[in-house]
Amino acid sequence: MAAARLGYRTVVYAPEDHSIAADVSAGHVRGAYDDRDALARFAAQVDVITYEFENVPESTVAACARHKPVRPGTAPIHFAQHRLREKEFFRRSGLGTADYQPILSETDIAKATALPGILKTCTEGYDGKGQARVSTRAELAAAWEKLGRRECILEALVDFTCEISAIVARGLDGEARCFPIGLNEHRDGILRTTTVPSGLPVSTLATAERYGLQLAKSLDLVGLVALEMFVTGDGQVLANEMAPRPHNSGHWTLDACATSQFEQLVRAVCGLPLGPVDILAPSRMVNLIGHEADDWARYVADPTARLHLYGKGSARPGRKMGHVTYIELPSR
Numbered sequence: 001m002a003a004a005r006l007g008y009r010t011v012v013y014a015p016e017d018h019s020i021a022a023d024v025s026a027g028h029v030r031g032a033y034d035d036r037d038a039l040a041r042f043a044a045q046v047d048v049i050t051y052e053f054e055n056v057p058e059s060t061v062a063a064c065a066r067h068k069p070v071r072p073g074t075a076p077i078h079f080a081q082h083r084l085r086e087k088e089f090f091r092r093s094g095l096g097t098a099d100y101q102p103i104l105s106e107t108d109i110a111k112a113t114a115l116p117g118i119l120k121t122c123t124e125g126y127d128g129k130g131q132a133r134v135s136t137r138a139e140l141a142a143a144w145e146k147l148g149r150r151e152c153i154l155e156a157l158v159d160f161t162c163e164i165s166a167i168v169a170r171g172l173d174g175e176a177r178c179f180p181i182g183l184n185e186h187r188d189g190i191l192r193t194t195t196v197p198s199g200l201p202v203s204t205l206a207t208a209e210r211y212g213l214q215l216a217k218s219l220d221l222v223g224l225v226a227l228e229m230f231v232t233g234d235g236q237v238l239a240n241e242m243a244p245r246p247h248n249s250g251h252w253t254l255d256a257c258a259t260s261q262f263e264q265l266v267r268a269v270c271g272l273p274l275g276p277v278d279i280l281a282p283s284r285m286v287n288l289i290g291h292e293a294d295d296w297a298r299y300v301a302d303p304t305a306r307l308h309l310y311g312k313g314s315a316r317p318g319r320k321m322g323h324v325t326y327i328e329l330p331s332r
């Protein structure tokens, strides 16, 4: 929709029967991620390719890149798809993180010191899935067993005061801009709300922004990256996770920022100058999860609410069906 507003026509490649992005796009190619012929047919119809899901296989992105420029390329998903590689990359880029260690074998468990901690599978975990809190080596051993003895990372439990995110766009010319930092509230591992401005001290915001910009530069990114971070009581900022795509915690930008994160991505990958990131009004984004979206009539009648429904069909528990952005309007 952001691309259409700038006069571009988009073609969506998706493996699903019903791609909701295809509902609002000029074209759609349905194919599996490993269907080289379908990928080539898709690539023949476009000038530039991007992705909005970090679990697209790296080989799919590489296959597309043989036909047309893919922005951002394979590097961001290579790191984002694997928690251990991701944390190592954060450290190499100069970002602070919680203590962590690889858990690949019983020997690693016997040596584990990042306790109490959270054991996370290196791949395929999101929204708190594939994770277990552990306090002792015995609990760690049991949790690793339960996770199928898979490649895991043990992260020390961070006693954070809040969670925040930086969303950074970087253009073809290397210019980068960070959206105002969002204050994020999670429940059961799922993002519930994002508030902007966050009200955090300037020094904390400066560190968070610096981390986001540094990450984009280290990745040599052309596109958008979101970095989720913890803030501790003594003012430390610790990088937790990144996503090289528009992020749920940036949805407020659709209604309350001079440029939305989606438009910024389009600008970056199409080689246009990046747009301004000024806040237009204080806002609070609230996710509509599962059946909460059934209350849509209430939100649509509220003058302070901007309702976004994704058209996903069935409202399974935990599924993000839409969001509402509450905006503080100036008094008349």
Ligand code: AMP
Residues within 6 Å of the ligand: 098, 118, 125, 126, 127, 128, 129, 155, 156, 157, 158, 159, 160, 163, 186, 189, 190, 228, 240, 241
């Ligand atoms: P993640 O899947 O890594 O984004 O984790 C989901 C949520 O679990 C985060 O947003 C935090 O609320 C919590 N969490 C993850 N890692 C840690 C940690 N090392 N210490 C404390 N809480 C964490």
